[in-house]
Every structure is written in structure tokens, then in C-alpha cells.
Amino acid sequence: xxxxxxxxxxxxxxxxxxxxxxxxxxxxxxxxxxxxxxxxxxxxxxxxxxxxxxxxxxxxxxxxxxxxxxxxxxxxxxxxxxxxxxxxxxxxxxxxxxxxxxxxxxxxxxxxxxxxxxxxxxxxxxxxxxxxxxxxxxxxxxxxxxxxxxxxxxxxxxxxxxxxxxxxxxxxxxxxxxxxxxxxxxxxxxxxxxxxxxxxxxxxxxxxxxxxxxxxxxxxxxxxxxxxxxxxxxxxxxxxxxxxxxxxxxxxxxxxxxxxxxxxx
Numbered sequence: 001x002x003x004x005x006x007x008x009x010x011x012x013x014x015x016x017x018x019x020x021x022x023x024x025x026x027x028x029x030x031x032x033x034x035x036x037x038x039x040x041x042x043x044x045x046x047x048x049x050x051x052x053x054x055x056x057x058x059x060x061x062x063x064x065x066x067x068x069x070x071x072x073x074x075x076x077x078x079x080x081x082x083x084x085x086x087x088x089x090x091x092x093x094x095x096x097x098x099x100x101x102x103x104x105x106x107x108x109x110x111x112x113x114x115x116x117x118x119x120x121x122x123x124x125x126x127x128x129x130x131x132x133x134x135x136x137x138x139x140x141x142x143x144x145x146x147x148x149x150x151x152x153x154x155x156x157x158x159x160x161x162x163x164x165x166x167x168x169x170x171x172x173x174x175x176x177x178x179x180x181x182x183x184x185x186x187x188x189x190x191x192x193x194x195x196x197x198x199x200x201x202x203x204x205x206x207x208x209x210x211x212x213x214x215x216x217x218x219x220x221x222x223x224x225x226x227x228x229x230x231x232x233x234x235x236x237x238x239x240x241x242x243x244x245x246x247x248x249x250x251x252x253x254x255x256x257x258x259x260x261x262x263x264x265x
Contacts, residue, residue: 001042006035007057008042013050013204014197015043022058027066028115033089040096047264050204050211052100053196054123055107064114064137065090090115094148097122098219101212103203107196108132108183118147121156124215126182127196129189132174134182139169155222157181207246208264213239 001008007018017039019026026032043049056062097104097119106112106120108128114137120126138145145153145166154162157180165172178186187195203211217236221229241247245265253260 001038003035003039005029005032006039008039010049011197012201013048013208014200015046015049015052016197017043017052017054018057019054019062020057022056022060024066024068025060025063025111026056026058026116027063027068028093028119029066030089032066033093037092037096040100043102044100047208049102050208050264051103051105051200053105053107053193053200054119055109055193055196058110059131060110061106061108061112061132062116062119063111064116067141088146090118090147093119094122094151098148098152101215102208103200103211103215105196105200107193109189109192111135113137114141115147118145118149118152121152121182122148125184125196125199127185127187127192127199128174128177128183129187129192130174131189132177132183132186134165134172134177136166136169138166205262207240207243207250207262209243209246210240213237 003020005019005021007016007020009016009018017036019032019036021027021029021032040052043052093115103125104123106123106126108120108126110131111133112120113135117134117136120134136145136149138149144150149166150162153165156162157165161180172180172182174183174186177183185195185199213236216239217232220232224232243264246262249260249262
């Protein structure tokens with residue numbers, strides 16, 4: 001599938017998505033948002049892809065919503081589905097990334113601001129360098145946060161720290177981001193892509209059904225009590241075991257003292 005403002009490359013079981021509007025710091029316009037949605041769907045449907053890495057072209061990750069140019073005139077007739085849509089594009093972006101049941105790693109090559117920061121937060125893991133920085137931005141536009149920021153941010157760094165970043169809209173550099181937990185790994189900028197790709201390769205070595213099931217359980221158990229969490233784990237085990245080849249391979253490779261080869265089958 002071809003994309004207007006996005007490149008999607010595959011290397012074995014890892015996909016690399018590059019947001020490709022460097023002249024706007026990869027600001028999210030309608031075309032790029034559509035590209036992201038379609039590319040994530042492509043990743044979800046392709047069994048050969050087991051993990052996704054997202055990076056921005058040029059010097060930044062994503063500067064947020066594209067506010068350049070005149071505001072589009074509203075259409076004379078708005079479709080019913082659009083009028084019934086409670087989420088808008090910002091909500092759909094959060095669900096597109098957050099609900100992908102394969103691991104997603106953000107390679108934070110520069111600024112992540114506003115909805116671009118929300119995009120990074122929706123990923124499972126974030127790898128940054130000394131050039132990485134975050135900014136919530138929304139109060140500066142007389143807005144409250146969207147694109148899932150108020151869901152993801154307090155779950156990643158805690159309520160009071162999330163409130164600090166949202167209420168002040170201050171810039172958070174790489175060192176503080178790593179200390180707060182916004183970044184899971186902090187590396188030299190020259191290794192920024194090497195590290196998340198290497199991390200993705202560590203993940204895709206393991207049985208894909210087990211990894212997808214693990215993400216499914218982790219996400220659901222953020223929002224339930226212990227009893228329901230244990231039920232979810234039982235369901236997760238059933239889902240993970242629905243790959244007879246890999247179940248057998250995990251045992252055989254251990255007995256035969258060799259590296260396993262998992263297929264997802």
C-alpha cells in the first residue's frame with residue numbers, strides 16, 4: 001500500500017513507520033492521520049510483522065496537530081456517522097495506536113508536542129536520546145488535552161506528575177523524561193534507531209501469539225480488580241496456547257538445547 005506522508009518498511013518481523021513531513025516537524029494533517037490509520041491496519045493484518053517502530057523524518061518526532069493554513073470551512077451537509085462520532089480524529093488516533101495488539105516502540109528523535117506527545121504515549125515503549133523533549137502544549141492553545149494524553153500520561157508517570165506537565169506546559173528534556181518514566185531507554189543520538197530496532201528484535205524472537213496475548217492482558221488489567229485480572233490471565237493463557245507449533249517448539253528446543261524458531265502457528 002502506498003502512503004502520501006508516511007513510509008512503512010519491513011525488515012524480517014519488524015516494521016518501521018516513518019512520519020514523513022519533516023518540513024512541518026511531522027505535524028499531523030488529515031492526510032498523515034489517514035496514513036497512520038491505514039499503516040497500523042496493514043501491520044495488524046500482516047502476520048509476518050510482529051512489532052512496530054515509529055520515528056519521525058528529519059530532526060523531530062511529531063510537533064502535534066497541523067495548525068498551519070486557513071481553517072477549513074465546515075461542509076453544508078455533515079454525514080450522520082460524523083455527527084455521531086464522539087471521538088473525532090484525536091480519539092481515533094489514540095485507539096489506533098493504543099489498541100494495536102502488537103508491541104509498538106516510539107523512537108523519539110526530537111520534539112514530541114501536543115497530539116504528537118499523545119501519539120508517543122500511546123506506544124508501549126519509548127526510546128530517546130539527548131535531543132528528545134516533550135511538551136504538552138494544550139493550555140497554550142486554550143485547550144485541554146486530547147488524543148489520549150489524560151489516559152496514558154498518568155498511567156505512565158502518575159497523576160501528580162502528569163498534572164505538573166499538563167498544567168505548566170513546560171518543556172521536559174531527555175534526562176528528566178527518563179527520570180519520570182516518559183522514556184524507557186535513553187541512548188546516544190547516533191544509536192537512536194539502532195536501539196529500538198534491537199529492542200523490537202528481542203521481542204519478535206519470542207512466540208508472537210504469546211506476545212500479543214501478553215499485551216492484551218496487560219492493557220485490560222490496568223482497569224480491573226484482582227479477581228477480574230486473574231480471569232483475564234486465564235483467557236490470555238488460552239489465547240497464547242492457540243499456537244500448537246510454538247507450544248511444541250518451546251519444549252523441543254529446550255530438550256534439544258538449541259535456539260527455538262517460533263512461527264506463530
